[in-house]
Amino acid sequence: MEVRVRVFRFNPEIDRRPRYDVFTVEAEPMDRVLDLLEYIRGDIDGTLSFRRSCGHGICGSDAMRINGRNMLACKALVKNFETNEITVEPLLGLRVLKDLIVDMEPFFEHYRSVLPYLINDEPLPEDGRERLQSPAERERFDDTTKCILCAACTTSCPSFWADGHYVGPAAIVNAHRFIFDSRDRAAAQRLEILNQQMGVWRCRTAFNCTEACPREIKVTQAIAEVKRAIQTGRLD
């Protein structure tokens, strides 16, 4: 089948404003949008720039707006669109560096701000082996360990569009992953950070993040659990 791919183009070195280029390509229903972009870059227009690596939804490189919704180009199959016209644009809310490539640094800065690492200064088990954790304790934060830092959630959030200082859903997801880990000891510190003006209370429960997440993380629920922990001071 023939697919018309409309691609957002912008090269700050030469362009004053963005434009859309249209490429007509032959595609199979099972092709990924990433396959189409690869074909365009390889065989039609080498100047097209986008990020990608794994090609199967694990590395988080190629989150972009496809027909208006945030997705990974490598998980968006041609057959899943109702039309033969596919519009591909960069994520919103982050500065465009070239074509589909945005500046991820503000996103990572928010991520780093929530202390996204295990904090536990207690002595390790004397036998030198693993700390114990029951399957139920492990299950408690399983959902938020899946995050691949693709930014699809944060850049779909109206609160983040309104103010880029908001830490955003992805940072909260990663804070959640440690707050509810029975081995961690710094939940209070993280909750304090997230209780600040640019923390969880900016979330207006728009649910865009949950819909956007390619890892099917229940992002809104994770945010709600963090809010509840702040309010009740309890981690259950």
Added chain:
Amino acid sequence: MVHTHTYDVIVVGGGGAGLMAALYASKRARTAVISKLYPTRSHTGTAQGGIGAALGNLEEDHWEWHAFDTVKGSDYLGDQDAIEFMCREAIQAVYDLEHMGLPFSRTPQGRIDQRFFGGHTNNMTGKPVRRSCYAADRTGHMILQTLYQQCIKNGIRFFDEFQVMDLLLQNGAVAGVVAVELATGDLHVFHSKAVVFATGGHGRMWEVTSNAYAYTGDGVAVTLRRGIPAEDMEFFQFHPTGIYKLGILITEAVRGEGGVLINGQGERFMERYAPRIKDLASRDVVSRAIYLEIKEGRGVNGKNYLYLDVRPETVNYYAEKDGRTRPDGSPYRVTAEEILAKIPDITDFCRTYLGVDPVKDLIPIQPTAHYAMGGIPTNKYAEVVIDSRNTVLPGLYAAGECACVSVHGANRLGTNSLVDLVVFGKYAGIKAAEYANGVDFQPLPEDPTDFTRQQIEALRHGDGREKASQIGRELRHLMFDKVGVFRTEEGLQEAVEKIKELRERFRHVRVSDSGRAFNTELLNTWELGNLLDLALVTAVSALERKESRGAHAREDYPKRDDENWLKHTLAWLDGDRVHLDYKPVVITQYTPKERVY
């Protein structure tokens, strides 16, 4: 514009091996990591099944058994001193990861859970043993995230989206590297005492592959161009279960949980090829079995694929037949829910890319290019060694998939790459810092970016008669066809000639993007050049090795030949010519035996 930075230790690569090296080097020396991808995009994140270590959390196990299985899996080409070192260190490495916060799946007692994996056995009974420590089917993701988190905690300096294109050597020792900053196109010189390469594999030269686009062998290509040999490049692993046509990996853990391979006639054919451990035989054995089934017309509907079947009724049927039990001795029986809980990501891949549900439908699979056993030669301390006498190149280290220690020999066991990268990544970091603290900086060459600029100019000024994308397609097709699971003298000859032609045609390619910011066309084209170099070395090494061993299966020399070929290949690339030399395998206590599963 050229920028210059100075560090004691430069780590090239932000995957598992690179981050591990950085964590340990930075304890004692000024360290920075250069990575062409954001570190969390590295391929380590896609590893699914687990990391092997004889913790013995569920049943008796010993690192010596792990070592023997690895030696046997390697078809006796692995260096046994390094293998023993790795398997012993693996246990502490896994505990270290847990202490860093890695969320392993747990046993009811709260210990790290372990599962079956191909080639890992109880050495007394020969039956599969639970040795693979895992976090659902996203172990690699958890390792990469955990290590990156630790790097943040420890304030490691990163140069993200910088691509290293050259290694600087002075007076026979390391002086640094040169990289392009993707965002600006600027060149950066990193003046350093030590350099650790941790750039991953090169599986993008095959048509059907589980490997990321970024897997273009940059580290091996850069060192080859500086006169450092590549070791055992003819050994490249084809994983038996890639999703048909797409190559996306379906982890061996699916078979570890009881899934079986079924041919077009509905037969569980692995019973014929590996009567004892069947579907859990070594990867090379299973991949060849699949090929033979297809060749003999037992593919599905006469096509070149078979089925992986993990539907609970099938799993339970064969578990009963095999007399498989749980750790407590009760019969092994599973429900659809239990299977789905163990392989959530695989389920998602099947639904997304095939539209099938693994607990209700059969999964079409074919072997997929997966893992480079060969690479930059090192010893067990991750020091790069540059000849058959194992002479160390001062200041140069390599770890992870780009390195060849060699612990995987002719065929890697599942779960052993993650072990390799945490153990040797750690030692690369420790040794690099130790070295840096004991020496002065080598002076930089007069014009340090000279060779990098030459490489870039060549790509910008070809006459444009050839297209990189076309050359890439032809290369991948050729390699899958002639330098794949089975090989012949004729096919390899043809491959060598054709690769030379492709390399010649590559000189006519011209990069059309003249911009500086994120010129991905330039970098992808350079990467294709790397693949072409590595393909030539691979094909020549394979042509010369006149025996079958592990992943290198010659139809014309079907037997292993220890008398003549129990040795590692070293290959140097000089223009269009590949020079070969060989070095002995280190044998400690396991004398080579025939390999039966």
